[in-house]
Structure formats: structure tokens, C-alpha cells
Amino acid sequence: MSRLRRTPPQDLTPQARALYEKITSGPRGQFMVDSEGGLTGPFNAMLLSPPVGDPLQELGAAIRYRSSLTDRARELAILAVANHHDSAFERAAHEPIARDLGFTDDQLQALRTGAPLRLSDATETAILNVTRGLLTKGDLDDEEYATLDKEQLFELTTLVGYYTTLALQLRVFRV
Template identity: 75%
Template sequence: MTARLRRALPHDLDAETRTLYDKITSGPRGGFMVDGEGGLTGPFNAMLLSPPVGDPLQELGAALRYRSTLTGRARELAILVVAGHQDSAFEQAAHEPIARRLGFTEEQVRALRDGSPLTLPDPGEAAVLAVARALVTKGDLDDGEYAALGERELFELTTLVGYYTTLALQLRVFRV
């Protein structure tokens, strides 16, 4: 597939868009979301199309990634559930290596990619897996799934699933 969205380069940006670009590239994601010419990769290039919407969206992603109470393993588990369900190649390529560094095995990563059964020994991670899969497949939780996590963790997890679902949609539409 050919990308639909032209890569925005820093020297071509107006002041408002450059402010957002600088905000994204100066944060912890900046080092790996910039290509050799200075353009943003992944979902961040599209965020530059509308700084009033793109800025809060990238802020939400930063909060979920760097300031939530979800463990790194829980976060990557949920992201990869969404990426697998949405068949988001970019999100898989970006997050599978992180999951591996956090100790997920190739078999586990493959199960997250294709949605096959996966047994996790940690009860908290098993609950995150069950909740994330329920959210992407039926968009709701039964009482048991709801009770499996604390309300703060559940709030953060549902927000994370919604955020990465949004990114997967944008990545697909813009052919990133």
C-alpha cells in the first residue's frame, strides 16, 4: 500500500504545527519517531494535520505510556491485543520488540498477534489480557471481567484500548 499522507518536514511547518512537532520530538518518543529527514513516523505525522486535536491526542498517548499505573507488561499486552485485533502492522512492529524486552516469549507475542489462546501465569496480566480482548471483540465487559481489575486500572486500560484503536484506524486510513 502506498502512503496517502505526505510526510511533513520541520522546515515546511507553520508556527502552530511546529510547536506540536517540537513537543512530540522533545519528549521520550522523539528519538524513535523521527526519520532521517526529520519527519515524524507512525501516527504522529497525521497528528500534525490538526494541532488542536493532535496535541491532546499525543498528550493522551504520553500519559498512557509514561504516567499511568499500568505496568509496562500490562500496557504492552493490551497494545498488542489491539494491534492484533486491528491487524495494525505498524503498532505490531513498534510494540512487539518492547514486549520481548519485557520478557514476553515469541509464542506469547504470536498469540497476541493472531488472537489465539494464551495462558499467562501472572493473574493480573491474565486479567488484563481477558479484559483487553473483551473490549476489542465485544466493546463491553461482563461482571466478572469488570471485577477482575481495580477501577483505576480498568479506567486506564479502557482508555489505552480506545487510544490504540484510534491510532490503528488512523494508521490504516493514512496507509502508514
């Protein structure tokens, strides 16, 4: 059971309401709104502290919609983070996106379990290997570091940190 009540927009403080409007009018739109108008997933917790929640959701929007990582590479990394932190919400939110991007059921199963995964794209393979290295070691060896360009590596480490933060918040607030 969730530790947070999903607050309908009319019951929010003015600051929280402004953040709510920003989240629901953005590219994530109504996907994160329940039948009574409350925010679902990690976004509900962001309303607790709009001065922190707003930059956090902006970071997520930048990662999702303005990064140089391909959609497939991004979803690979997100699902690897979801597996590592056993984040059911992130898995449920991102597996359909990955499926729409052409990931097979077998590939999604490998991402769910952390099993080896053969990918035909060398960059996707590097993204997955680097993500798993970051998650298991908190660092990269020189060989892993050299598999991506610095822009990709910066964006990927930011993605791993962001989705790790969300996984922690989702777990603590029992979302």
C-alpha cells in the same frame, strides 16, 4: 503507500512545528523521526490539526508513561489492540518493547493471532482477557468487570480507545 507526505520540520506551520518539537523532545524522542526529519507512524497525522493532535499525543504519553498499569500489562493490551485491528505499525513498534520486557516469541505469536495465551501473572491474564472482551464485545460482563480495580479498568479502557483510534488513523492514512 502512505496518503500523507512526511513533512520536514522546516516546512511545517508554526502550530505544527510547535507540536513536532513537543513530540520529538518528549520520551518518544527521535524514535518517531525519519531520515529527513519527518514524523513517522501516527504522529505525522497529528500535525494536520495541532489543536486535536496535541491533546491526542498527550493522552498517549499519559497512557505510556504515567499510568498505573505495569509496562508488561500495557504492552499486552497494546498488542491485543494491534492484532484486533490488524495494525502492522503498532505491532512493529510494540513487539520489540514487549520482547525487552520478557515476552517470548511464542507469546508474541499468540498476541499476533489472538490465540489463547497462558500467563503466570494473574493481573496480566485479567488485563488480556478484559482487553479482548472490550475489543470483541465493546463491553464487559460482570465477571470481567470485577477482575480489575476501577483505576486499572479506567486506564485500560482509555488505552484500548486510544490505540484503536491510532489503528484507525494508521489504516486510513495508509501508514
